[in-house]
Amino acid sequence: MPENVAGKHILPNYSKQEILEELDRILSSDLFSRSSVLSNFLKFIVEETLASRTDSLKEYIIAVNGLGKSANFNPQTNATIRINAGRLRRLLHTYYLEAGMTDPIKIEVIKGSYVPVFRSHIITSKADIQGKSDSPSNTKANTYSRSKLTLAILPFRNLLPSDEYQFFVDGFGEELTRIFSNSEEIAVVAHFSTLKYATHIEDIRIVGADLGVHYVIVGSVKRSATKIRVNVGLVETMNGMQIWSKDYSHDLQKDKTIDIQDQINDDVFALLSGQYGLIINDTVRLVGGEMKQDLQTFDAILWFNLTQITHSEADCILCRKALEKALLKDPNNVMCLIILGDLNLFTYSLGYKTVEDPIAEALKLLDKALSIAPASQFGNITRGWANVYLGKKNEAIEALDYSMQLGPLSPSIKSTLGFAYNCIGEYKRGLVLLKEALNLNPYCPWWCYLGFYFAYYQNGEYEEALHYTQKMKASEDVYIIPLLIAAAKGQLGLILDSKPEVALLNEKFPEILANLKLYLSSFLLDETLVDNIIFSAKKTGVNIT
Amino acid sequence: MRKEVDSIIQLFPDLEEEIDDLFQIDENFRDMCSDYMLCRSMVLERKNDRNINREEFADMEVLQRSLEEEIRVQLNIKK
Known part of the structure; x- marks a missing residue:
């Protein structure tokens, strides 16, 4: 057999010596040391292949030259080679699941052939x-x-x-x-x-x-x-x-x-x-521990997913850094462009430190993302959000409606849309979507309940609204949760009961309270709702100027 | 296929359910059973042969026992 034909079975990245070392590892294992027949079988077919003699790998030659059978061996009436090939195939399979799990090369015997195949063993270390x-x-x-x-x-x-x-x-x-x-x-x-x-x-x-x-x-x-x-x-x-x-x-x-x-x-x-x-x-959950501090290897998108749960200022800052770093490497990464745009918008409404003109910056990022991927569902939802921040209700609804046609409505998409519609003032649609999302996956983030709150509060159902505030679990950096609790309690006449929230707001968020209408109106287009929340919160003693 | 399953069940009558399950889902187990049946038929054939090659016959009996053991190990894992 010509060298190049045999060469087909040898990995270009591995030398014959490396394959022989792999053979040695297999034969030295406990599994193979228990079977001299299968060890001899494997040794013979590997060595013959490396010597470019794959033509000789027929049942008779293997029996006589490889396993020491007598010269009158008749493969027509004696199937032991075929049967042992099957046993060898299975034993190699077991070997690579156990002792050979970390071997760099994998030797296989494929059905229908006695010529072994040498493959790169993708798992390179047990630690992997x-x-x-x-x-x-x-x-x-x-x-x-x-x-x-x-x-x-x-x-x-x-x-x-x-x-x-x-x-x-x-x-x-x-x-x-x-x-x-x-x-x-x-x-x-x-x-x-x-x-x-x-x-x-x-x-x-x-x-x-x-x-x-x-x-x-x-x-x-x-x-x-x-x-x-x-x-x-x-x-x-x-x-x-x-x-x-x-x-x-x-x-x-x-x-x-x-x-x-x-x-x-x-x-x-x-x-x-x-x-x-x-x-x-x-x-x-897996990455929330020690990996949290290492931006070198942390995935920017996963940071974003974490911020969606915590909404803490520190996580938002780290997420921004990770995204900016990812975009330096890959400036056309659509997902990173969109989520950085989204991050600019919601960090602004939460009163966190952000870029100088977060809305303009978000629009720039979204324009770029949607010019690359106009059918991105998440991109169009975020475009809808950007229009909310610009106070453009009709354009926001248009973008959100369009996004619904672009992909399946997973619970996270439904809840995002439901929340957005409620912030716009389209409570009926918003509530339906939020309920559907919650039915499909009850493990929703805190801002879903925020959507429910707005719908019930504007409808005068303050007890129901207050009930949803109990489900909101986010970072203590988020001012809006104590504010909404205080507002609902104010409407229900629970002034004394609202003292903890009032104290927290007055002590921790004076800067936000000084511009509360601006912050709330940045993402709530129903002016009556904003005024009602402010009025009721004031009634409880929140220092709103 | 049913014939092969039944023969293996005869060999391990207490493990009928495991054999049925493995036969349906595990290609390696099906191969193992086919090899066992082939080997057993070779052994039976030679038992009636007057000109038997004793060395070859002994090899086949060893092989049959090895396959039996292999099947037993698989069934015990399943059990």
Whole structure:
């Protein structure tokens, strides 16, 4: 066999010596040292391949030259080589899941051939798999090297007794991939890249490294006599931990399978996607510790997701730095442009230190983002917000309405839109969207309840409004929560009861109180609502000039 | 396919449920069972052969036991 043909099986980045070292590692392992037959088999086929003699890798030659069988070995009547090849394939598979997990090269015996294949073993160190490293910075770089979280949907397992519902099982991977591909926060691996895992069951950590994804969605379909059961799970690939799972049970009606599938897929998307879906929630939890201070490796977009939960001034400042840094490297990063624009807007309304002209700066960033990606749903929502800050109600509604056509309405999108409509004064629409968002995912951030508050307060339902303030959990830097509690209590005549909020506001936020109308009117277009809040807060003793 | 499952169940009658489950979802297990069936048929064939190659026959019996052990390990993991 010519050298170049054999060369096909050798990685260009690895020398023969390195492959022989890998062979040595395998043969020295406990697994292989227990089987001389399989060790000799592997040694023979690897050495023959490295010597460019792949033509000799036929059953007879392997039996006689490799395994020392007699010269009258007859492969027509003796299948031991075929059977041992299968055993070798399985043993190598086990080896790479255990002792060989950190080996740099992977030797495989593919079905239908005795010529081994040498592949780069993508997981380069055990620390990568376990999410541990001696150097904290290494861990961070490995974990968050992408600007977006990545996800793969593995083919669902068919645990049904027949193939009658295979179309139903297959549909999950394809449909969920399609739905998640509309998510701006999460990049999803193409369905066809995951199909090999339908028959080739691998450790999730290896699947994660192979596909380059942070998370995978797995699932299975079973049935009883009258019910079909679908189990869906979310697994984090760095440590292989299952972080969420849900069982869906439906009456078995063949003509309704597509409807059942749509319902399940919509529910999975609603729970997992969006800025406060389970995927981002899990990631924020993971990065909230020691990584918090390291801007070198921290992902600017994840900072933004954290600020959406805390709204603390310090997190907003760090988020800005991370975004500016990310944009220095990649000035056309649409997501970073949009979220920096959004950050300029909401930090202004919260009275935080920000850029000189935050609204003009936000518009500049959004113009650029939307010139690159005019169909960005998040971009158009933020454009709607910018119009709110400019006091342009009609333009704001137009942009928000348009954004609804641009992608699926995940709970985070619905709640953002609901909140925005309520701030504009479109309470009916806003309330419907907020309720839908909360039904789909009850783990919503505090500002969702702010949207409810405005709707109920303007309608004179002050008890209901006060009830929603109890659900608002944000940083103590946020003035608006004690202000709204005081305003609702003022309307309810609970003046004495409002003392803690009044004291806090007067002591901590005198500068904001001096310009309160300006701050509130920056994002609330219903002037009557703003005046009512100020009037009632004043009644309780808040020092509003 | 059912024939192969039944033969493996005969070998491990206490693990019928595990065998059924693994057969449906694990390609490696199906391969393992096919190899076992092939090996067992070779051994049975040679048992009736007057001109038996004793060395070859012994190798096949060892291989059959190895495959049995491999299946047992898989089933125990599942159990």
